Amino acid sequence: MATLDQFVVNIRQLTTDGKFSDLAQALSSPNVDHLTKNIQHIDSIIATFPLPEYSMCMLACLHAVVKAPNIPDSDLFLTQVDTFIQTSSAEQVYYLPQYLCEICHVITERLRKENRARVVDIRNSLYLGIPILYRAIELLRREPGQLLSIHSDLYQLCLLCQWFEPALTYLETDIIDINRENGKFDVKHLLLSYYYGGMIYACIKQFDRAANFFENVITAPATATSAIAVEAYKKYVLVKLISGTIPTNHLPTYTSRNVQQTIKSLCSTQYTELFNLFNNGTLTQFDEFVNRHRDQYARDRNLGLIKQTRNAFICNSIQQLTKTFLTVSLKDLANRVQLQSTNEAEKYLIDMIENGQIFASINKKDGMVIFHGSPERFDANNMLAKLQDETEKRIQAEKQLKELERQISLSKAYIQRTQQSSPYHDRPKILN
Amino acid sequence: MNLSRNFGSNNNNQQMDIQNTVSSSGDTNNNLSIQNPNENSTTSAYEGNYQVNISSTNFELETITLSYTGLMRIYRLLYVADHCSSLRHEALLSSLKYIQETHFTSLYKQVFDELKKQNIPLPNDFDSSWYEKTQRNYIQKLEKLDTDLRNFRTNAIKDSIRRGHDDLGDHYLDGGDFFNAIRCYVRSRDYCVTPRHMITMCMNVIKASFYMQNWSNVLSYVSKAEQAIESLESTNKSGTTPAATTTSLANPMDVSTSNAMITSDAILASRLKVYAGIAELATKRYKLAARHFLGVTFDHCSNHFQDLISPQTLIQYVCLCSLATFERSELHRLVIMSPNMKQYLELEPSIRDILLKFYETSYSSCLGLMSHLEPILALDQYLAPHLRALYYEIRHRIIITYFLPYKNASMTTMANQLNTTTDVLEDELVNLIRSGKIKARIDSKNKILYVADTDQRWYAYQHALTITKQSEKITRALLLRSAIIKANLIVKDDSISSSSSTRSPNNNNNMNINRRHFIPNLPGNMMMDEGDLSDDAAMN
Numbered sequence: 001m002a003t004l005d006q007f008v009v010n011i012r013q014l015t016t017d018g019k020f021s022d023l024a025q026a027l028s029s030p031n032v033d034h035l036t037k038n039i040q041h042i043d044s045i046i047a048t049f050p051l052p053e054y055s056m057c058m059l060a061c062l063h064a065v066v067k068a069p070n071i072p073d074s075d076l077f078l079t080q081v082d083t084f085i086q087t088s089s090a091e092q093v094y095y096l097p098q099y100l101c102e103i104c105h106v107i108t109e110r111l112r113k114e115n116r117a118r119v120v121d122i123r124n125s126l127y128l129g130i131p132i133l134y135r136a137i138e139l140l141r142r143e144p145g146q147l148l149s150i151h152s153d154l155y156q157l158c159l160l161c162q163w164f165e166p167a168l169t170y171l172e173t174d175i176i177d178i179n180r181e182n183g184k185f186d187v188k189h190l191l192l193s194y195y196y197g198g199m200i201y202a203c204i205k206q207f208d209r210a211a212n213f214f215e216n217v218i219t220a221p222a223t224a225t226s227a228i229a230v231e232a233y234k235k236y237v238l239v240k241l242i243s244g245t246i247p248t249n250h251l252p253t254y255t256s257r258n259v260q261q262t263i264k265s266l267c268s269t270q271y272t273e274l275f276n277l278f279n280n281g282t283l284t285q286f287d288e289f290v291n292r293h294r295d296q297y298a299r300d301r302n303l304g305l306i307k308q309t310r311n312a313f314i315c316n317s318i319q320q321l322t323k324t325f326l327t328v329s330l331k332d333l334a335n336r337v338q339l340q341s342t343n344e345a346e347k348y349l350i351d352m353i354e355n356g357q358i359f360a361s362i363n364k365k366d367g368m369v370i371f372h373g374s375p376e377r378f379d380a381n382n383m384l385a386k387l388q389d390e391t392e393k394r395i396q397a398e399k400q401l402k403e404l405e406r407q408i409s410l411s412k413a414y415i416q417r418t419q420q421s422s423p424y425h426d427r428p429k430i431l432n
Numbered sequence: 433m434n435l436s437r438n439f440g441s442n443n444n445n446q447q448m449d450i451q452n453t454v455s456s457s458g459d460t461n462n463n464l465s466i467q468n469p470n471e472n473s474t475t476s477a478y479e480g481n482y483q484v485n486i487s488s489t490n491f492e493l494e495t496i497t498l499s500y501t502g503l504m505r506i507y508r509l510l511y512v513a514d515h516c517s518s519l520r521h522e523a524l525l526s527s528l529k530y531i532q533e534t535h536f537t538s539l540y541k542q543v544f545d546e547l548k549k550q551n552i553p554l555p556n557d558f559d560s561s562w563y564e565k566t567q568r569n570y571i572q573k574l575e576k577l578d579t580d581l582r583n584f585r586t587n588a589i590k591d592s593i594r595r596g597h598d599d600l601g602d603h604y605l606d607g608g609d610f611f612n613a614i615r616c617y618v619r620s621r622d623y624c625v626t627p628r629h630m631i632t633m634c635m636n637v638i639k640a641s642f643y644m645q646n647w648s649n650v651l652s653y654v655s656k657a658e659q660a661i662e663s664l665e666s667t668n669k670s671g672t673t674p675a676a677t678t679t680s681l682a683n684p685m686d687v688s689t690s691n692a693m694i695t696s697d698a699i700l701a702s703r704l705k706v707y708a709g710i711a712e713l714a715t716k717r718y719k720l721a722a723r724h725f726l727g728v729t730f731d732h733c734s735n736h737f738q739d740l741i742s743p744q745t746l747i748q749y750v751c752l753c754s755l756a757t758f759e760r761s762e763l764h765r766l767v768i769m770s771p772n773m774k775q776y777l778e779l780e781p782s783i784r785d786i787l788l789k790f791y792e793t794s795y796s797s798c799l800g801l802m803s804h805l806e807p808i809l810a811l812d813q814y815l816a817p818h819l820r821a822l823y824y825e826i827r828h829r830i831i832i833t834y835f836l837p838y839k840n841a842s843m844t845t846m847a848n849q850l851n852t853t854t855d856v857l858e859d860e861l862v863n864l865i866r867s868g869k870i871k872a873r874i875d876s877k878n879k880i881l882y883v884a885d886t887d888q889r890w891y892a893y894q895h896a897l898t899i900t901k902q903s904e905k906i907t908r909a910l911l912l913r914s915a916i917i918k919a920n921l922i923v924k925d926d927s928i929s930s931s932s933s934t935r936s937p938n939n940n941n942n943m944n945i946n947r948r949h950f951i952p953n954l955p956g957n958m959m960m961d962e963g964d965l966s967d968d969a970a971m972n
Contacts, residue, residue: 191923
């Protein structure tokens with residue numbers, strides 16, 4: 001008890017003095033064992049720390065509570081955390097980001113488990129958790145483009161309760177930096193945040209961006225293959241096929257070797273084959289293939305995506321027909337794409353025409369479909385504006401890249417390295 | 433009843449049947465895939481146990497028996513017997529007669545059994561004890577040659593050892609044991625001194641590999657032999673020129689022998705070309721095969737190659753391969769106008785007609801002649817497996833050249849020209865368009881084929897949009913990757929590798945190892961990161 005008192009007095013002192021770095025060091029383990037060992041008194045200790053001046057101390061106490069074997073009352077705890085996040089000072093919290101992140105991890109884990117245990121009102125707790133995480137991210141983020149491990153938790157909860165808006169605000173911004181959280185940022189969180197992010201985009205049917213996210217998971221630097229990457233690859237294949245971009249099978253060259261090998265050995269028969277089938281196969285072959293591997297798809301919980309892939313397959317076949325035919329009879333179309341009837345063919349055609357995927361008109365009198373070229377002339381204002389938008393986005397990304405390059409080239413380590421290897425400097429080498 | 437498939441089956445690592453020939457990757461312009469098997473006439477690929485009906489042609493067995501000798505004749509006869517029911521009896525009986533001139537006892541037995549199965553009456557002068565006699569002969573001669581070889585080896589005279597190996601190899605070849613024959617010939621390579629020895633060795637190996645259908649072997653030894661011939665020629669040239677200048681009176685005998693040597697070398701070179709050509713044909717490199725065959729001089733072919741190929745067969749091969757793969761100008765220059773080829777073409781007027789009709793674009797008669805000739809070609813063992821592919825390719829070429837000058841063409845007239853119906857033609861065209869060989873679009877209602885117009889401007893804009901999207905995506909991925917590397921995050925398996933030495937005890941990130949995720953790399957200490965590359969520096 002004495003040491004605990006001492007400890008508390010110590011940290012109070014440091015706080016009032018404003019020596020935040022020392023305070024952070026004091027609050028990190030092993031010193032914080034004082035708190036963990038005396039967990040029963042923690043409530044009284046917490047009461048002594050008014051926010052926002054004592055944010056760090058409060059944070060450390062909350063963290064100790066979280067690390068304890070059993071949290072007494074999770075709802076109460078959640079409200080405690082919530083008030084903390086809303087009223088703490090960001091500056092102090094920046095010193096100990098890993099504590100806040102760990103708290104969030106534990107909260108998420110518990111909410112997820114409770115989701116399975118309870119049957120009634122399961123959603124409520126999840127819904128509770130999301131705003132907490134949301135605000136936590138707001139608090140901890142240094143800049144909009146920074147990634148925290150809390151992101152993966154937030155995406156996970158959003159997926160579980162199918163409420164995507166909070167996640168989307170964070171997903172829209174591209175990541176250019178990762179908060180190390182004093183060494184506690186696990187690469188798993190990175191992979192998970194992109195994996196869940198991809199899944200969220202697939203749910204709202206933005207398949208292009210989903211494919212990008214999955215690709216980021218697969219191409220993360222790796223000397224060993226993670227299970228997340230394998231699952232991400234499976235979804236990547238399906239999402240790429242659905243998005244309708246030309247299905248080339250090449251992962252970027254900077255994918256690490258062992259990831260490629262693992263993918264080839266594990267997924268090639270069921271998933272990579274789909275690429276070939278898309279290019280060269282017929283619908284019956286596709287259906288046959290899917291039926292053969294239906295179990296595997298069910299185990300990976302990708303059946304929904306598979307069904308959408310089937311649709312995409314039909315659209316792809318019809319699009320290939322537009323390249324070879326000028327006019328074709330509905331019956332012929334149905335035969336070539338191997339659909340069941342002309343009505344079904346007509347339904348698909350109408351869908352595609354409405355979505356703007358093909359340009360055609362159907363003449364019901366003689367059952368002919370006439371394919372036109374694209375009526376887009378690219379001379380209207382909106383099209384030029386769109387082109388300009390895209391280019392601007394590109395230039396924006398380029399600017400960020402240049403900034404990064406500039407930072408690196410001005411850094412000490414880089415200059416040292418280049419000086420060492422450059423033969424053109426005739427001044428004596430600066431030994432460090 | 434697959435006699436022709438079983439030749440060479442008494443060795444274990446042969447290249448198996450005709451249809452399982454080594455299909456190495458040929459040139460891209462020869463990469464023929466049978467896309468649409470629903471062509472107009474027969475859909476079979478001339479593989480396996482097909483039967484050919486030659487009642488419409490005037491094919492006779494004498495063409496084979498007269499133009500060929502040796503093992504080639506026997507094989508061709510057996511192939512005909514396998515695949516043509518009307519000529520079966522004749523072929524089997526005559527093949528039996530020719531087998532009796534060799535020591536090929538296993539084949540003899542097969543043919544004999546086949547005759548018994550078909551209940552074909554044997555001729556009166558049938559020697560029933562031939563089988564045992566020849567076997568005994570074979571084994572006796574084998575032992576004799578073996579002992580001879582051992583003697584030579586103890587005497588250690590290189591040339592006699594080499595000749596001993598050669599004789600042994602010849603004997604195996606005669607008895608149909610190709611695997612051992614090749615083994616002996618290859619052994620004789622160690623004792624080859626002059627290029628001429630080398631050439632003989634190569635020719636022997638090529639012959640044996642040829643019968644074993646080991647095409648890669650054939651091709652490699654053909655190139656070796658050609659190199660040897662070149663070195664021979666260079667030594668000969670350097671040998672004869674000083675001789676010519678120094679001696680005023682050239683001995684006429686010397687000149688004639690050297691001339692004879694030069695012509696025999698030319699014959700050898702032609703022979704190599706034939707071997708190479710057939711090997712390329714079997715491995716589906718049709719353009720190369722045609723080029724090889726074009727180099728074979730008519731005199732050589734008609735007089736010296738009876739155990740290999742007849743001029744008629746050669747021109748058949750040339751015609752089909754060149755029609756399938758050559759451009760029109762090449763076809764004209766190399767085949768139709770070449771004086772060498774003219775002599776061949778005169779032997780086979782039907783082939784000549786096909787070529788000329790193709791060149792003058794009367795496609796319907798050309799295709800008619802081709803289908804007329806088809807049964808005869810199907811009886812050729814080297815051509816039959818590729819017959820379908822070659823015919824498809826020729827058809828596709830016809831369609832492509834037909835459509836070349838048109839902006840829009842009526843499909844009905846096209847179908848007439850090509851001896852098919854409009855529907856079948858439509859399917860064929862769809863395949864061709866899909867594979868990119870024709871740039872056209874089909875108006876299915878009016879049955880017209882239009883040239884595909886490309887709106888360059890539209891494509892340019894579309895391309896611009898896609899490119900900006902792509903490059904943005906790549907840049908973003910790059911930024912992310914640099915952030916990851918800056919944060920020192922790698923998916924790593926800590927349980928396998930030992931961690932770095934300076935591990936600060938505070939950062940013991942020991943995750944639960946029962947999960948399948950792997951543990952990240954451990955960065956330095958808690959607060960300060962090395963260098964100024966971290967944003968944590970902003971804190972201090």
